[in-house]
Amino acid sequence: MPANEPRTRLTRSRLRNLVVLATAAACAAAVASVPAQADGPLYTRAGAPVDLRVKDLLKRMTLDEKIGQMDQIAVARIQGDCEWSGGALNESCMKTVLADYPVGSVISGGGMAPAKNTPQDWATMVNAVQKYAITNSRLHIPIVYGVDGVHGHNNVLGATIFPHQIGLGATWDPGTVHDSAAATARAVAATGIDWNFAPVADLARDQRWGRYYETYGEDPLLAGTLAAAAVDGAEHAKGAKRVAATVKHFGGYSEPANGHDRVPADVSIRYLQDTLLPSYKQAVQSGAKSVMVNSGAVNGVPATASTYLLTKVLRQQWGFKGVTVSDWEDVRALQTRYKIAADYPEAIALAVNAGLDMAMEPYFAKEWSQGLRTAVDRRLVSQRRIDEAVSRILKMKFELGLFEHPYVDAAKADAAVNGADTGLARTAAAESQVLLRNEGGVLPVSPSAKRIVVAGSYADDINDQAGGWTIGWQGVPDGVTLPGTTILKGIREAAPAGTEVVQAKTADDAVAQAKNADLTIVVVGEKAAAEGAADSPRPELAADQQALVKSLKASGKPVVTVVVAGRPLVLGDAEGTQGLLMSWLPGTEGGHAVADVLFGKVNPSGRMPVSWPRNIGDEPMYYQQLPGTNGGPESSYDPLYAFGAGLSYTTYSFDALTADTKGVKVTVSNTGARDGDLVVPVYASRPVSDVLAPARKLVAFTKVHLRAGEHRTVRLDFAKSALAVTPGDIDGSGTPRVERGTYTFTAGDKSADVVLR
Template identity: 55%
Template sequence: MTLFSRKRAGLGVLGVAVVIASLTPAGGLAAGREIYLDSRASAERRVEDLLRRMTLEEKIGQMAQIRVGKLRGDCNNVNGPLVDSCLKAVLADAHVGSILSGGGDAPLDNTPRAWAEMNNAIQRYALENNRLKIPIIYGSDGVHGHNNVISATMFPHQIGLGATWDPGLQEKIGVSASKALRATGVFWNFAPVSDIARDTRWGRYYETYSEDPFLSGQLAAANVRGQQARVDDTAQLTATAKHFAGYSAPANGHDRAAAQVPIRQLQDLVLPSFQAQFDAGVKTVMINSGSLNGVPVHASKYMLQTQLRDRMGFKGVAVSDWQDMKYLVDRHKVAPDYKTAIAMSVNAGVDMAMEPSNAAEFTSLLLANVRDGSVSRGRIDQAVRRVLKLKFDLGLFEKPYVDPAKADGNVVNADRSLARQAAAEGTVLLKNDGVLPLSSAAKKIVVTGETADDVRRQLGGWTVEWQGVPDDSPLPPTATVLTGVREAVPGASVVHAPTQAAAVAEADGADAVVVVLGEKPGAEGPADTENPVLTAEQQAWVDAVQATGKPVVVVLLTARPQVLGAAADANALVAGWLPGSEGGRAIADVLFGAVNPGGKLPISWPKALGDPTLTYDQLPGANTSAGAKYDPLYAFGHGLSYTSFTTSGTTVSVDRRDGVVKFTVANTGARAGTAVVPVYVRQPASPVLTPDARLVGFTRVELAAGQSKQVEVSFKLSQLALTVGDVDGDGRREVARGGYEAVVGAEKATFTVR
């Protein structure tokens, strides 16, 4: 028997209402005996009431998260309809509290309505087959929208959003993604990525916002606020701060490779972006799959208790990443068997295991650990208390279901104008020798390059499936650069030249040639590269077109800042990143001047292949040889405009806790535009090595031609804290007293911390 198929799926609206009514007491009838079912009681009271009613086996089940593939087909991660026996094994027998979709796990019909019906069916089975009526929570990696759903709007990946320097935009995107996910019954989103971009070889570089912890933290916190906002009548969604912590610093550049991160780097660079999200109220955190200084993070009590809980104040649910407890045995080799690995991880502070394939094994081994004293009952209660509070806080006990009839309307092509705005704001004009903007009166434009009309490359990894849109999948509705250019100049002859030879031939008589370059899509380890450089073929393509003498605009749709080689000599360079569903239209908006580019690099663009870890905040050294100093092709914060801006009159004032920097921004050009102005602090002398500049704030200022505005940017003096002490210090952080400089553009203003 199957519970879900293409023809029959879950509950109708009336059925949903009936079940919900049966779970929620009318008036106060059940409140006296079952406080946990009384929505008027506090979440804390409800948790304690429910916890005391649960058996040990039921508690342990709440600590397991299992892949949806275990509920369908042959119960072994094969796509197919939900099957009663599979559901029973996971939800009834093992009491599992959470289900997830890995990259590519979707219903047979990958439509929003089918997602909603599938999740309703899973939820219904869970509620009808556990005596305490505890709802499951369904999780998914919605890292750039509801990206597992073919018809969903794919937003730019995070590296492109980082280039917007626009927290308000990130909040709107968070709201949009959350609305789409919740409409299909997904109430746990494994996003945003909080790691910072420190090595271009790393396959997840494009999933980060920036190399800078402050910028990353501000954008991620805004995204969290958007995702967790209460904006409609479904249960709430929880975002996830991931991957705590040090995940993006593998020593050899390969995903999940061992990381060596000194305490100063950990506390001053890695953790601040997470702290911003904790302060924003993020409810869950996903733990780093890798090791840090010789200890797997998901087995580190120092990281998961001392840092995460005691120092940073996080109070929510800590979940492992994919199968990480088992990896303690067969990859990290710090545990002799799975039972021991489970005890190590749970005792360190992991509340829920993304197992994801064997519920019975995990729950039975954790039960054995409790019975033999390897894990205390108190630790189990602590973890389950957090899981239950999450479910109460989100409203899942009152609203466990969604209305499938509303799913398509909230997902299919939703908020595409917002996606277009995001892609345009994140487009960075790296170089312009006077060829941009292109004229809307152009007669002939040649569009060429491997990525000019390639949806898969433009959308990148984590789209429909883990490694990107598979070859046998329908393509998500996407405007490529070719599409965007054609729509921007409908009266021109826009020629698609799919090969280098065709591009050279068609350049004759063209007003300009747009060459769109990029990478094959990928994610995690398969996207690692030892050569983060444009391929020789792509460089030769640019060379050949340049030789025609026509104006050449290179558009880079890449997952990282690749070394450009010969492509750097093009007349204009535009970084479009992985811009999503509306990326082609957004880039055309910039190319033809409908949008004045305002994007700024959230990372440093390397000049040579030997610079994969080049960042603007590198520490000073004694070496004075060539290449020892910060000297990228394009610096952090770089980005050109079709107008010009100046800053002047910089002043700074401080009190015991805060600083305020005031200055005037003027548009000295002939076009309206948006100025992104970063504020840095320098410390001429410090007790330990300090970067030449640290970002403490920024602002976006929209100005008409000739207009000026006085603005102010505030910062907390605590942002200036450093980990002090000698090499063997105790990790203490403090704000050093003495003189500092606030830097805005070419100006600086001094202040003193007393």
């Protein structure tokens, strides 16, 4: 029965009962492995080389079975009434999706959970889907199950929610990013899921864009290094079965022309090659098993249909061997939205021939199978190209161990996920805090402060603190309570004995209470949202929040502003408080982390991974803005807080610096009275360049722990490719190369020149 046909209430009830029984059976068998057959087909032999197993299985498959492997369907199509109602798995629709048109993958999109959202129920559901697929496919091929675990296992109630990527970008710490991704992989794996659609390797250069907070920052090297660390952490997590990482959204997704998500980008080939693509390349070449394709269009061509991106760059230039997958319904969009295909078979042909291996066709398994079959019959797609795509999919499944170990022990899922790695999440959130103002040493909070007023609606709002992609797609759904620590709760727990912490209930109450306070902490921010719903044509602090902060400033008492948001917000009348702490979207341990910094338990080490505009209209903004001849206000790079900005509770100095053709050596010192962690960035610039070049370019960075009074000399090497630019005229038709001549390398206030010959 097709997934979209109505059913009687009685039939639905019977089917749900059958699925409950089947699910229970799957749980009982979850820890069992599929036995290897020493004398069976080669593909069933666990010890055989993967490439030989793939070839053996491929030659046994029919065309229809191969076509099914190239499809990924949303789990909602096999739940409840199979029309996005959720609930228990539906046997009839599982038959359609997993047997009649045997799809190769299932995805739980944002908010698509089992009927009861617990780790054990997730594992039970995934086991049941997997068991049905294996049992009811002729060759017993397992599915690969996907999820967007972008800041922890964020769809699962009870899982620890890490800071969103923009906050992790502020740590400038590949080790923290690696460990956070590994923790996410362990949680994902414990629920039976083996494909995670993270990390994001896009750049954040336009504050209006709704997915700004999903990136690691505006700089290609910073974003690429951290994305590569996330890939390595996810795919080599200790204590977990294998999980495939996904580099997304390849490529140039973050450049919508008007700042709105999925609006086409129009960029020069030089900017594409030199700036937008390197972060993906670094992440891909760290060993990622899959790449998700940009939903948008670049220079008039939808990325899903771009042979240049998916074959020439990704395969031929970068040597990627893994699986490419589209984003949500993007193959169909070639026909329905972009209108570059006359019908669905033609749209499928455009994507597959460009280099797409799997389509996230979340709605219609039958239409996908019939569409690709029609494309083959019309000779639009060759069976050789299908074999190539399916070989990559099967290889990933073999490498993930799905043929031998397709199930997990659902009974262990709750213990493995609930509250796991909260210490790491707290550390990551604390490292992500960026202290931007600290006039008069208002922070850390003085022990003599006996009355602290906490104001602002975001102070006690765990849901917006976690942000979008948390339990639901757009954030925590109404009626759901997210376990975690709000900033208000964190402050109350951290305040020393004898210090009164008062929560102001309204703006007027806050102003009244502040008059008798030693310190007011006002927490401001923006509502949780995702993708297009998170677009912000005017990325500024809301007027009522600006008014609140302005009134608190007028009280004459010290005010510290804490910003909980996925992007820098133009502060307007809220600018100029004695303290300013950018907290990003710090997750379920964010309240503890913010308090750790406010009260001095943690010395802030976060640095801005993006630039903070002074005024609305300065978007897009990034430190690599090219020079021009306009001398008007803010026509050049003139941020409120620059890329790399951030304060500490100690002081640092950069001393002797030397440079050669491979890197720099610099001595750094902690000249203050507290231990701390110092971000050491190295920038390159050119006095003269054949093409326009930014004033400086990040080519290396590290993070160094320095005890109070300690001096240390560090060596930072860089790849010469980090200096490459695309030569030539406006057409940018050349191959990126390193120009000869003088380069100036800078770290802190020290610099040295090197001549590259």
